[in-house]
Amino acid sequence: MGIFIVLEGIDGAGKSTQAKMLAEWFEKRGYEVVLTKEPTDTAFGKLIRRLVLTGGREGIIDGARISHEAEALLFAADRAEHVDKLIRPSLEAGKVVISDRYFYSSLAYQWARGLDLEWLIDLNRFAIRPDLAVLLDLPVKESMRRINRRSLKSEFDKIVELQRRVRENYLKLVEMFPEMRIVNAQNSIEDIHNDIVGLIEEEILKKT
């Protein structure tokens, strides 16, 4: 079996930056790496971007956005395909899989939207557990500065409030899932990379 690593965190925490650096780190050491993300680039992922994420009108029926339950089901369907078509086969072929977001995102975000955590955990039970899930933890103020999100004040306040709840949820998930570890994402890009590599050496490579 290969090695499965997940990077998680609020929007703008630095996941994609670290995922790329980590992929290069493994490649330099001779590993075959699959760098992937959720939502995926498949038809399911594109549907999510159209209906849920882009703020476009397609996800709005009679003036109301699609329900949070429908959102959770779409993310889970995308993930089921991701696991079945890419993650499981890659791990069986002995590769390193690095995923920028995974089912912890559904737990943190859809829970923050008011859905029941146990229902979300059940819905995602099919998802293979990674060897390590790194939570890049960052205060919301700093993440908003990094991604420089521009919107109306009332809209901005709602986004900040949601991200605060998501961050709190992630910190609660760390207590529930033993494969999760926290890395301080306020540090420099290089220091964060070194912290993640340190965790991988300690938690995975030393044990194989």
Ligand SMILES: Nc1ncnc2c1ncn2[C@@H]1O[C@H](COP(=O)(O)OP(=O)(O)OP(=O)(O)O)[C@@H](O)[C@H]1O
């Ligand atoms: N440690 C860091 N210090 C300062 N800036 C950073 C750091 N890490 C990443 N950034 C910058 O912050 C921005 C967001 O980073 P990145 O795209 O990696 O985050 P992300 O978690 O993948 O975001 P999203 O969830 O919105 O896709 C980028 O401009 C990136 O260059």
Ligand SMILES: Cc1cn([C@H]2C[C@H](O)[C@@H](COP(=O)(O)O)O2)c(=O)[nH]c1=O
């Ligand atoms: C997988 C997943 C994602 N989300 C949310 C989290 C982010 O706000 C977006 C994805 O944006 P990114 O820039 O591509 O990281 O989707 C979610 O709510 N639930 C999920 O399961």
